[in-house]
Amino acid sequence: MDEFRFELALCSYLESETGAIVARQLGGAVAEPGARIVDVVVLQPGTAFEKRARLSPKAIPTRAIESDVGAGQAVPRRNVFEGTSRGRRIVETAVEAGYFQLERRDGKDWVRATARYPDDWYDRLTAIENKPDLGSPGDLDDQITHDVALGLFDEVVLATASYVTRAHLNRLPEPVGVWQFDPETGERTVVREPSRLPVDDPGIEPTDRHPLRTDVAVVAPGEKRRKRLTIAERAYGKGWRPSLEAYPACAHADATGDCRPYCGQFGHVVDPGTDCGTDCPSFTPGSRPTCDPTEVRADRSPWIADPPGAVRKQAGLDRFIPREGDPGDERLSKSN
Template identity: 50%
Template sequence: AASAASGRDHVRQVARYPDWYDRIVGIENKPDLGRPGDLEAQLRTDVSLALVDEVVLATESYVTRAHLNRIPAEVGVWRIHRDDSDSRQPLAIEEIREPASLPVDKRGIEPLESHPGRTEIEVVAPAAKARARRRIAERAYGKGWRTYDFPACSACLPDESSGAALPYCEWKGRVVDAAAECGPSCSGYDAAGAPDVDLAAERDRRTAWEADPGGKRRQQSGLGDFS
């Protein structure tokens, strides 16, 4: 409800917040394992905190047994690569190791600061984790499950065979990564109007979240009305 006199908005919950999302998968993108940085510490935190249902490390590097030994066993590993000799080949996703399910409904441990011989930690309650998971889901929904528009190319057509409209390139003969593969630098690029695809409506159709749900709405007097 809003108070016109004070100019302040007052919100009161009148219905239970819906459980509109299912599993959350966290993907740590590290193309070059030769320069891991703080990757190992981050993955250990992901596992001990258990804020997401599964954690996957995605890399372009060749994954050795030594790499796997330094990565928590619960973390899945994908190698994503393409044959450099033929750019028309699709990206290949090789699952090196399957991720394990993490206990998202249990208390988590978040490492805060490391010292010689000890590490300061914080125990995170299940309720706090649930709130954080909801914020992650909301941010993902707000950003959108698709981070690109269809390219303005006559060779690009929407392919809905998978249930979602994906950019299919007739020149390459496959679904493409529009953000990385399409544009004037592509040999098969032919400038034209982009396909007429309503991505916002498609997102709404494929998720349980309702951007503008029905329900109780009421105007309530504020204290400013009586001053």
């Protein structure tokens, strides 16, 4: 089985069995963003998860969360991120996510947060590296070593369909957990439990490998905390299913009950990005499957597709009336 089909089957299993947020293909590096892409990330909800879920179904930019824009006091937009072009994009993204709200006063834009961002909304982040066939491990050693040395995730797991031998286990760092997973039956065997990694300590990130040496960067705990928040937000906003637009408009296109793209002609789950299109000899123009990934995700996981939101109505220059169901912790007084 190819890695894409294996990966989606594992994501579906984890979503249904753990009650967690599951996402695919997220960045797992700090010093060199984009240098490490993690196959699957599992986010275990924390005590304040419901407050975060009620804020927005989309990812909220980390810089917007860490900014001085508060939930009860609007600030001039030009003062946010010093009015830089990157800052403007961050504000626009936060507005689209529903976390920031723009107001017009005396011909100028002001910005405020729609609610206080909740702490402790996620409890644990697990990184999963998929290698269905351990006979073709690829860059497994480098990938696993990177994750363990950096300690960005609470746990690191190797998932495989292969039979796991003692030799396989001896090649892996001790903290790495190992799962044997059958994507056809959905059966998972825990060969070795993962150990917790020191996410609050400095991490060592390999940045460049040479025949006789490996260059590394020391990543401070604060940098790791920020990256973990970014990963958590992207996991919440992205999920693991392809968007509906990615499904092929083909007469053979279908979807499984959990909304994985399926080809009726070949009889298995497919990767629309590489397996489908007019180059496929069996391609026949048609309509996309009726499966709605958003609806299915909301039904099968704690993610909320259409939360009540946290937008407040202006009651004065810097006082706002909370809307019923407001997830914010702040309760400002109502004006008469």
